Amino acid sequence: MTREEAEDSRDDMLIDGCEPQQRLDNAVPDGFDPNYLKVYYGKLFPHADIFKWMSYGNDGKHPGCDQSYFGRREFSFTLDNDIYLRFQSFNSASELENSIKEKCPFKIDIGPVYTVDPAKRHAYAQAGENVFTPVERELVFDIDITDYDDIRYCCSGADVCLDCWPLMTIAIKVIDTALRDDFGFNHILWVYSGRRGVHCWVCDGKARRLNNEQRAAIADYFRLYKGNENSNKKVSLVGPALHPFLVRSYIDVLKDFFEEKLLRSQNLFSNEERYEKILEMIPDESITSELRGKWQENRRSSISKEDINVVRWEQVKHLLQSGKQKAQGLRRCVEEIVFSFTYPRLDMEVSRHMNHLLKAPFCVHPKTGRVCVPIDPNHCEEFDPTSVPTLSKLLGELNMMGGLRAEGDNEWDRSSIGKSVSYFRSSFLQPLLKSCKEEIESSYGAKVQQSKNSMSW
Amino acid sequence: MEIFPSQGKAFAADDVVPALPLYGSAPPLEVRLEDFELFAIDRLRVLKGISDGLSRGKKPDEMEDLVVNLWKANMRHPQASEVLNKDIISHFVLRLVYCRTEELRKWFLSMETTLFRYRFRRETSEVQRALMAEFDIPYKAVSIAEYESVKEKLSQVARSMGQSLSSADAIFYKVPFEEVPELVASRRVFIQKGYAYVAMNQIVSLVVTQFRSNISRALVLTNRKWTSTIGEQEKDRLMPIVEALSVSYLGPDYSQPTEFEEISLKDIDQVAKSSFPLCMRHLFDKLREDHHLKHGGRMQLGLFLKGVGLNLDDALSFWKAEFSRKVGAERFDKEYAYGIRHNYGKEGKRTDYTPYSCQKIISSTPGVGDHHGCPYRHFSEENLRAALGKMGVGNRALEDVIDKVRNRHYQLACTLTFEAVHGSSCDAGINHPNQYFSDSQKILNSKVKQLS
Numbered sequence: 018m019t020r021e022e023a024e025d026s027r028d029d030m031l032i033d034g035c036e037p038q039q040r041l042d043n044a045v046p047d048g049f050d051p052n053y054l055k056v057y058y059g060k061l062f063p064h065a066d067i068f069k070w071m072s073y074g075n076d077g078k079h080p081g082c083d084q085s086y087f088g089r090r091e092f093s094f095t096l097d098n099d100i101y102l103r104f105q106s107f108n109s110a111s112e113l114e115n116s117i118k119e120k121c122p123f124k125i126d127i128g129p130v131y132t133v134d135p136a137k138r139h140a141y142a143q144a145g146e147n148v149f150t151p152v153e154r155e156l157v158f159d160i161d162i163t164d165y166d167d168i169r170y171c172c173s174g175a176d177v178c179l180d181c182w183p184l185m186t187i188a189i190k191v192i193d194t195a196l197r198d199d200f201g202f203n204h205i206l207w208v209y210s211g212r213r214g215v216h217c218w219v220c221d222g223k224a225r226r227l228n229n230e231q232r233a234a235i236a237d238y239f240r241l242y243k244g245n246e247n248s249n250k251k252v253s254l255v256g257p258a259l260h261p262f263l264v265r266s267y268i269d270v271l272k273d274f275f276e277e278k279l280l281r282s283q284n285l286f287s288n289e290e291r292y293e294k295i296l297e298m299i300p301d302e303s304i305t306s307e308l309r310g311k312w313q314e315n316r317r318s319s320i321s322k323e324d325i326n327v328v329r330w331e332q333v334k335h336l337l338q339s340g341k342q343k344a345q346g347l348r349r350c351v352e353e354i355v356f357s358f359t360y361p362r363l364d365m366e367v368s369r370h371m372n373h374l375l376k377a378p379f380c381v382h383p384k385t386g387r388v389c390v391p392i393d394p395n396h397c398e399e400f401d402p403t404s405v406p407t408l409s410k411l412l413g414e415l416n417m418m419g420g421l422r423a424e425g426d427n428e429w430d431r432s433s434i435g436k437s438v439s440y441f442r443s444s445f446l447q448p449l450l451k452s453c454k455e456e457i458e459s460s461y462g463a464k465v466q467q468s469k470n471s472m473s474w
Numbered sequence: 475m476e477i478f479p480s481q482g483k484a485f486a487a488d489d490v491v492p493a494l495p496l497y498g499s500a501p502p503l504e505v506r507l508e509d510f511e512l513f514a515i516d517r518l519r520v521l522k523g524i525s526d527g528l529s530r531g532k533k534p535d536e537m538e539d540l541v542v543n544l545w546k547a548n549m550r551h552p553q554a555s556e557v558l559n560k561d562i563i564s565h566f567v568l569r570l571v572y573c574r575t576e577e578l579r580k581w582f583l584s585m586e587t588t589l590f591r592y593r594f595r596r597e598t599s600e601v602q603r604a605l606m607a608e609f610d611i612p613y614k615a616v617s618i619a620e621y622e623s624v625k626e627k628l629s630q631v632a633r634s635m636g637q638s639l640s641s642a643d644a645i646f647y648k649v650p651f652e653e654v655p656e657l658v659a660s661r662r663v664f665i666q667k668g669y670a671y672v673a674m675n676q677i678v679s680l681v682v683t684q685f686r687s688n689i690s691r692a693l694v695l696t697n698r699k700w701t702s703t704i705g706e707q708e709k710d711r712l713m714p715i716v717e718a719l720s721v722s723y724l725g726p727d728y729s730q731p732t733e734f735e736e737i738s739l740k741d742i743d744q745v746a747k748s749s750f751p752l753c754m755r756h757l758f759d760k761l762r763e764d765h766h767l768k769h770g771g772r773m774q775l776g777l778f779l780k781g782v783g784l785n786l787d788d789a790l791s792f793w794k795a796e797f798s799r800k801v802g803a804e805r806f807d808k809e810y811a812y813g814i815r816h817n818y819g820k821e822g823k824r825t826d827y828t829p830y831s832c833q834k835i836i837s838s839t840p841g842v843g844d845h846h847g848c849p850y851r852h853f854s855e856e857n858l859r860a861a862l863g864k865m866g867v868g869n870r871a872l873e874d875v876i877d878k879v880r881n882r883h884y885q886l887a888c889t890l891t892f893e894a895v896h897g898s899s900c901d902a903g904i905n906h907p908n909q910y911f912s913d914s915q916k917i918l919n920s921k922v923k924q925l926s
Contacts (some may be wrong), residue, residue: 095808099805099807099808101808101812149896164842164843167842198666198667199665199666199667199671200651200665200667200668201666201667201668202668216518223652223668228653230655231652231655233655233659234651234655234656234658235658237658237659237660238658238659238661238665240841242842243839243841247756247845247849247852247853247854247857256633256634256636257633257634258630258633258634258638259630259634260630260631260634260661261627261630261631261664262661262665263661265631322684362842365841366769457548
């Protein structure tokens with residue numbers, strides 16, 4: 018069959034940034050101008066908030082604060098001419114801000130907190146192995162729409178439209194719920210990656226201190242999509258029941274999304290090539306040939322008012338779940354199909370290792386010009402990637418209100434990223450800093466208590 | 475632990491120790507020098523057998539049988555009182571042998587942990603609880619009331635593993651999920667608000683995590699001691715034994731291409747066709763076809779090529795020639811060149827990375843868009859047949875290969891492929907893609923010589 022064809026059609030998903038330059042230029046008519054970026058970093062980028070966040074309360078006056086904390090964090094800048102500056106570090110909010118304004122990076126990545134200042138890592142290299150090693154890092158996730166290319170028919174590669182974006186929305190729902198309810202994390206930031214996906218930053222102290230094995234375990238907990246380019250099965254559910262996490266995801270999110278939305282928006286059964294892909298997942302030939310027969314002959318009868326995708330899906334379900342099908346495996350097939358088409362596909366490598374870099378929120382994507390704004394997981398279905406403010410739009414707004422400008426840093430309030438900045442502050446940063454403060458105070462208290470006890474002996 | 479020449483007599487301490495030691499500290503024993511080596515070799519046979527079992531993808535129950543049999547076959551001692559000593563001594567000797575590099579430590583840690591896991595599983599629950607106490611694992615069983623409140627979820631998890639929840643296993647431990655990463659990874663526990671509910675029969679995971687981290691720490695300490703003092707003191711006595719033990723069983727790691735001169739770029743297509751094992755041939759072809767490979771593929775093929783003798787400059791131009799057709803030369807320099815220099819130890823930690831062994835490749839988990847891994851394990855049968863056909867494996871041989879694959883003997887399947895392609899036998903079997911390559915080159919070169 019068409020395995021090879023299927024693979025061919027997937028070739029372009031493997032990489033981003035390789036699409037014809039033309040299309041991109043059209044997407045941002047005003048272009049992505051380094052001079053605009055300079056203004057953006059000067060007036061709109063929330064330097065102080067990023068500093069506050071990355072300090073995790075250690076910039077306070079409490080004796081329990083670790084003053085070296087922020088300075089041990091790796092930042093990495095990608096400059097205009099593709100110069101890649103790794104292991105940048107800063108000792109204060111103003112150092113960070115000045116460096117960003119001066120270098121005007123196209124992209125800012127955030128790395129881990131190391132044992133020592135990463136800028137001075139060479140000085141420690143002689144001291145022996147493992148002196149320079151990552152000690153803390155947010156637990157991060159990266160979900161990319163290109164990884165769904167075999168199941169979305171509206172776009173491919175880096176393109177995204179409102180028909181396929183909902184795949185990202187449900188990925189956020191599934192993962193966010195599990196991070197909170199299962200793993201007990203509270204301080205979670207979702208960010209639009211600027212073009213074709215979303216990033217997630219889990220910032221609880223406990224999450225930041227996970228080792229690589231524990232990170233990999235969480236990533237694997239979320240991993241359902243097995244198989245690779247050279248094997249058939251994509252999702253395989255075995256055993257007489259599903260894990261409670263999968264059951265919840267299926268019932269609360271995936272099933273409805275598949276049946277109410279995806280079936281129609283992606284026209285999953287509309288032609289032979291598409292329905293064959295689904296039939297391939299059914300391991301019983303008598304069923305697949307019965308369905309295939311129906312769908313090949315009965316063209317005319319399917320011109321009913323009912324949507325053809327819905328009708329055919331009902332037929333699949335009916336045959337697989339009818340009383341005749343005693344075999345557990347076949348009943349499970351319905352779920353396998355739904356999971357195959359909807360379940361989040363994470364880029365595992367990003368989550369597994371502490372030292373993986375991830376683009377900072379509020380960066381501007383150099384290809385689309387869009388700002389990497391936070392996404393509120395409680396209202397993620399309202400998020401529309403096509404209406405995220407672009408650099409040129411923001412600059413336009415700044416020019417418009419140029420005359421009225423008051424002193425101070427309140428430009429946000431009136432520009433269209435104002436909402437994003439205030440969401441970041443009120444829903445993410447403030448609760449996070451509050452709990453950081455408590456953690457610092459209580460661990461300091463415990464330390465003092467301990468040393469008191471040892472003194473009295 | 476004191477090591478004496480042969481006339482010394484071994485004796486055991488009088489303390490009663492459980493049959494499954496935790497190897498907390500070296501025992502106050504005297505060991506004869508022959509025993510030192512013989513015990514270690516016996517234990518190595520066990521660890522090597524475990525390593526083979528893992529690379530065949532054996533299931534837990536099969537692994538348990540394997541471990542029990544290996545143990546019985548190798549770790550017995552004519553004197554019953556000496557069995558435990560042999561266990562402890564051999565462990566500490568191998569610690570010396572395998573503490574010296576990151577790669578060796580990793581292998582040893584992984585095999586010892588596996589060994590411990592299956593031995594622990596065989597113990598009665600009383601012994602298990604005693605061992606838990608010895609590890610000082612502080613968790614208490616959940617109360618009846620709490621059990622009732624999550625019973626339904628727990629039974630769902632049990633059923634998802636094909637088990638049922640009887641009231642007899644109603645003992646669950648509630649532990650932070652970080653303590654049982656392997657249970658989390660395979661979704662074999664119910665997790666709520668950061669806590670995993672670990673069933674009594676899963677306690678092994680909790681204990682193994684502890685065991686692993688103890689041994690891991692101990693290996694680093696042993697290494698430090700070895701380099702600072704023991705190594706020098708034992709230069710003439712233990713060092714030769716230790717050196718011999720570490721290479722004789724693990725085999726070479728192929729980090730330095732030695733046997734053949736460097737291969738050059740113009741020959742690479744030719745040698746890929748004649749001498750690459752299927753896993754590398756597939757990556758190589760895909761790279762030529764797609765002008766791109768994802769991370770896992772770049773690592774697997776890149777390190778292999780390094781082992782084959784492609785120097786850094788050639789490697790850079792090789793990868794660049796392909797990738798730039800897909801992403802442009804600029805993006806290659808910016809995003810991918812670093813990784814290649816990294817593999818050659820020119821960036822980051824500056825470790826000279828070693829090519830992947832079969833075991834590592836077989837146990838990898840390629841995902842969407844990935845082409846790495848072991849074709850015998852990770853391809854569907856249909857795709858494997860097609861790929862083998864392309865390599866020129868004839869019908870009869872092909873069925874033999876498929877038969878090995880069905881029985882999960884992936885390395886044997888690769889060995890048969892080697893034999894079919896080269897028309898000569900490969901008695902040692904294939905354990906490393908770079909070994910496949912060098913064996914292949916040997917055969918081809920000798921054929922060339924015969925002709926001339």
